[in-house]
Amino acid sequence: MEQRIKVQGSLFAKHFSAHLDLVRLADGRISERIRIQHPEAAAVVALTDPDTLVMVRQWRYAVARETLEIPAGKVDPGEAATACARRELTEETGYRAQRMQELFSYYPAIGYSDEVIRIYAAGGLEQQAIADNGDEISGVELIRLDRIFDLIAEGVIQDGKTVIGLALVRERIERGELAADFFA
C-alpha cells in the first residue's frame, strides 16, 4: 500500500490530467509517483464477416508516427462504455454494429495511469455513412483476420489494445463463448 501525502504538481489537458504525487511507501519511506488520471476508454474488434477486421490508420502524437489500430476512444462524461464503443466505431469507420459483446477490461499502463480500456466485439456491421472522423483518422482499412498475427509478428501492429482485443476474440471463439454467427 502506498499513500498519497500531497499532489505536488498537475498538468491538465481537455480530457485528462497528469499529477506528481508525494507518497509514503509501504516501508515508510517517502517517494514520488507520476499518475495519469484518465476517463475510461472503449475499443472495438469489429468484423465485417468472420474473416475481415475493420482497422483505422491514425497519427499518434506521443509516439510520433502513424499506426494501425482497432477503433477506440475515451468515454464521454455520463456516457455508457458500450455507447462509446458504438459511437467511436461509427465516427471512425462509418460502420454501425447490430451486435456488441463486452470481452474484457484491463489497465494498459498500470505503472502510471488509472485508465481502464473496455474491449468489445462488434458484429452485424452495416456501412452507414462516410466516416465523420475529422482529422483524427487518416484511413479505414479492412484486413483479413488470417494476416493479423503476421502483422503483429512483423511489427506493423504495435498497439496494445489491438493485440489484446484480437487475442481475446480468438480465445472466446475457440472456447465457444462468442457464437459462431456473431460476426456473420
Added chain:
Amino acid sequence: MEQRIKVQGSLFAKHFSAHLDLVRLADGRISERIRIQHPEAAAVVALTDPDTLVMVRQWRYAVARETLEIPAGKVDPGEAATACARRELTEETGYRAQRMQELFSYYPAIGYSDEVIRIYAAGGLEQQAIADNGDEISGVELIRLDRIFDLIAEGVIQDGKTVIGLALVRERIERGELAADFFA
C-alpha cells in the same frame, strides 16, 4: 502529423516525466497534448515447466490496488532490454533463466505515452536466491498455465502486458516458433 509548438509544462519523477505540449494539428488548428516520456520497459513470461507460470503480486499506486502480473520493469540507462528482463526476473522472483527469447515490442498507452514494452519468454529457470524485491513485490506465485485464461476471464488478471505476453507465448508455441523444449 501533429507538430510540437512548445512545451507548456512538465512534471519530473525519478525515472520518467510528463509534459503538456501545445501542438499544431494536421488541419492547422492548435490543441494541447499530454505526453509521458518513458524509458523502454521489459516484461518476462517465465515458465518453471511447460505448464507453470511465474507471477508477482504488487501494489500499484496508479490504480490503488494489488495486482497479479508477469515480472517487469524499466530499462536502466545504458542497459540492454534483454539484460533488464533477466535482472527484473531475478530481482522480483529469485529465478534465473538459461534461455531468453524476445517475443514482441508494443506501445501500451499509445494515446499519451512513448513507452515501449519488450516482452520476453524465459525458460530453463533455476531458483537462485530469495528475491531481492524490496517493498515493491509482495509475493511470488506459481500459476498453472491452463488456469490463466480463466483468471483473465474472471478479471483477476487485468494487466495489459501480462495478457499480451501470455497470448503471444501461446501463439508462438502453436506456430512452432518457440521450441517445444524451450520451457522444459
